[in-house]
Amino acid sequence: MGKEEAAAVESSTVVLAVNGKRYEAAGVDPSTSLLEFLRTQTPVRGGCGACVVLISKYDQATDEVTEYSASSCLTLLHSVDRCSVITSEGIGNTKDGYHPVQKRLAGFHASHCGFCTPGMCMSIFSTLVKADKAAGRPNPQAGFSKLTTSEAEKAVSGNLCRCTGYRPIVDACKSFASDVDLEDLGLNCFWKKGAEPAEVSKLPGYNSGAICTFPEFLKSEIKSALKQADDVPIAVSNDGWYHPKSIEELHRLFDSNWFDENSVKIVASNTGSGVYKDQDLYDKYIDIKGIPELSVINIGLP
Incomplete structure (x- = not known):
């Protein structure tokens, strides 16, 4: 893949924090869900109804952490790379006390x-x-x-x-x-x-901010990784997961030699997988959540 086709290749290792503890997943199939990873690689099990988690992302540019809830059964593992995940066991349990x-x-x-x-x-x-x-x-x-x-x-x-x-x-x-x-x-x-x-x-007492939603060690890793990637023209992966940061990068991916509409799936929140059971049909995924223009709604005439 030439430079004009978005040539930079990242490590295929996914790094995330689960209830404050660091986890790595190397060589994971791009169709692997967050729930599958939690059940097989962590002490968390979460049956149906318990799969809702809090996902936190860190923006180094603004030094801000944003949080949102998501169903881990619909969330692809690669989409939470460098994110913090908190489960119901993470906010309270029999050992540490309940929230x-x-x-x-x-x-x-x-x-x-x-x-x-x-x-x-x-x-x-x-x-x-x-x-x-x-x-x-x-x-x-x-x-x-x-x-x-x-x-x-x-x-x-x-x-x-x-x-x-x-x-x-x-x-x-x-x-x-x-x-x-x-x-x-x-x-x-x-x-x-x-x-x-x-x-x-x-009522049981409540204090905001009692639980850290994004650990400092993960912030440090993100800052370090970004410094090393300053000259990278596009963020792609060698294991079938691609996450362009702009419309231009997305167009270059579409024009590249590896793109095949029959084997590539474009995902954002991936909620469609709850209806269309077609995960096994794809071996490459394009995550468009990192493109700002596709995350806003403009109302009114231009």
Whole structure:
């Protein structure tokens, strides 16, 4: 592949942090999902309903970490290279103690059969992390977050509960909201409704930022890797995973000799794999999440 065809080749090793611990995966098939890696290479197992994780990415240019929740069964491992992944076991467990989200879900009788609970925990935790980092919001009183009740109602909109117990689940999430009226929340084990006052001090305490979402060692590795790659014209991989950083680089990939529309799949979040079971048909993937122009929506006439 010539320079005009985007010639630089990166290491095929995927590096990521899982619950604060460093992991490497060398020579991994590009169709490998994050869930498959977690189940086979880490102590995490996560059944259906528990596959929701928090993924954090670091931008060296702005020195900022951004977080979002995702289904690990739909997330390709190569797409989280140099990312931090936190699972439900990472925010709280029997050995280290439970997180306030987990405690409040149990206290509001929101666990039901339990299959969906880990995923609910991670969606709520992700919503709290993003809300508490939002600029321009006043600091909440102790025990609450910067989350609003409106945001709380949408926090688990992407999760399914087959027990149809959304009311207590949403109540548990609302209990973190700075504008909630605790008296409006349903039955719980923290106070008897109508018999004693509802006070945030009776809820499991919550402090934002108690869990580090992106470890310092991974930031250092990213900074070091970027210094070594300053002269690289395009970021590609020798194991079938390509991640162009601009529209121009994407066009060069399309024009290169290796491109074959029958064996190459373009992916962003890869949610289509939940419907179309065609992972085995491709041996090359182009990840377009790194192209800024494809991650914005412009409304109105140019």
